[in-house]
Amino acid sequence: MKSADLCPRFETGMELLSKRWNGFIIFRLLEGSQRFSExxxxxxxxxxxxxxxxKELEAAGITTxxxxxDTPVRIEYELTEKGRALRPVITSIREWAEKWVNPEELDSMNQ
Amino acid sequence: MKSADLCPRFETGMELLSKRWNGFIIFRLLEGSQRFSExxxxxxxxxxxxxxxxKELEAAGITTxxxxxDTPVRIEYELTEKGRALRPVITSIREWAEKWVNPEELDSMNQ
DNA sequence: ATATACTTGTTACTTTTCGTAACCTCGTTT
DNA sequence: AAACGAGGTTACGAAAAGTAACAAGTATAT
Incomplete structure (x- = not known):
C-alpha cells in the first residue's frame, strides 16, 4: 500500500477475506469441523x-x-481460535446483506 | 451454491467483498469522497x-x-447509504486483524 | 491556431489465478 | 487380485489481473 494510514494489519485481514472462497470456507467451518468431501x-x-x-488457511493459522x-481415512478441518474469532466478521457481512441485498441482484451462483 | 442453508444474500455480500480491491476501495471511501487519482x-x-x-460498485449501488x-474536470466517488452501511464490516475486519495478525505475517503488499 | 498541461480513463499485451476433468495413493473389502 | 472410498494432485485451457503506453476533453500559454 502506498498510503500510511491504511493499517497494515487491516490489509492482511482484508486480503485473507478477499481471496476467493476463503469467506465461504470459514463460514462453513464456523458451523463445526468439516471433512474435505463435506x-x-x-x-x-x-x-x-x-x-x-x-493449505493456505492452515499456514495462516486459521484452520487445523x-x-x-478410520476406514477409510477421515480428515477433519476445523477453525483455530484465530479462525473462530472471525465470526463477528461473517456475522456483520450477513447482517449487511440481509438488509441491503435485494432479491433481484442475487447472483448467478445461486440460480 | 449447492447447500440450502448458505443464505443467498450472504453469498452476494461475500462475493462483493471478496472481489479483489473492493474492500480497500470501500475502506478509502468510508473516509469521505475521493477522486479517481486519489x-x-x-x-x-x-x-x-x-x-x-x-463501475461495478456503482452498478451494485455501493458508490456514486x-x-x-471544474478545470480540469473533477470527478468524485462516494459511498451511497448502502455503501456506508458496510462500515461495521470493515470495522470488524480491522478489529480482528488488530488482535490476530502478528507482525511477521504482514504481507508483501506492505513492504 | 497551435502547443502544452491535467485528469480520467482505455487499449494492447503479458502474467497469474481459476475451473475442469482425469488421474493417483493408500488402506480396506470382495 | 480387483474394486472401492476418501482425499487429494496433475495437466491444461479459460478467465482475471498486472503493466505500460496512449487517447479524450477542457483550459491555459505561446
Whole structure:
C-alpha cells in the first residue's frame, strides 16, 4: 500500500477475506469441523482449489487439519481460535446483506 | 451454491467483498469522497482495474460518481447509504486483524 | 491556431489465478 | 487380485489481473 494510514494489519485481514472462497470456507467451518468431501460438496469449489485454500488457511493459522485413521481415512478441518474469532466478521457481512441485498441482484451462483 | 442453508444474500455480500480491491476501495471511501487519482495513488491498484471496480460498485449501488465541470474536470466517488452501511464490516475486519495478525505475517503488499 | 498541461480513463499485451476433468495413493473389502 | 472410498494432485485451457503506453476533453500559454 502506498498510503500510511491504511493499517497494515487491516490489509492482511482484508486480503485473507478477499481471496476467493476463503469467506465461504470459514463460514462453513464456523458451523463445526468439516471433512474435505463435506466442504467440497457444500460449496461450488473444485477439489484443486479447496485443497490449495485449506493449505493456505492452515499456514495462516486459521484452520487445523486432523487425520483420523478410520476406514477409510477421515480428515477433519476445523477453525483455530484465530479462525473462530472471525465470526463477528461473517456475522456483520450477513447482517449487511440481509438488509441491503435485494432479491433481484442475487447472483448467478445461486440460480 | 449447492447447500440450502448458505443464505443467498450472504453469498452476494461475500462475493462483493471478496472481489479483489473492493474492500480497500470501500475502506478509502468510508473516509469521505475521493477522486479517481486519489484512490489510484492511495492504493496499489492500476487505473484499469480501478475504473472497472468503480463501475461495478456503482452498478451494485455501493458508490456514486459525480462530475464537477471544474478545470480540469473533477470527478468524485462516494459511498451511497448502502455503501456506508458496510462500515461495521470493515470495522470488524480491522478489529480482528488488530488482535490476530502478528507482525511477521504482514504481507508483501506492505513492504 | 497551435502547443502544452491535467485528469480520467482505455487499449494492447503479458502474467497469474481459476475451473475442469482425469488421474493417483493408500488402506480396506470382495 | 480387483474394486472401492476418501482425499487429494496433475495437466491444461479459460478467465482475471498486472503493466505500460496512449487517447479524450477542457483550459491555459505561446
Amino acid at each position: 466442504l467440497e460438496s457444500s460449496l461450488p469449489i473444485s477439489g484443486r482449489l479447496l485443497s490449495e485454500r485449506l 487439519r486432523t487425520v483420523y485413521p | 484512490l489510484e495513488s492511495s492504493l496499489p491498484i492500476s487505473g484499469r482495474l480501478l475504473s472497472e471496480r468503480l 460518481r459525480t462530475v464537477y465541470p
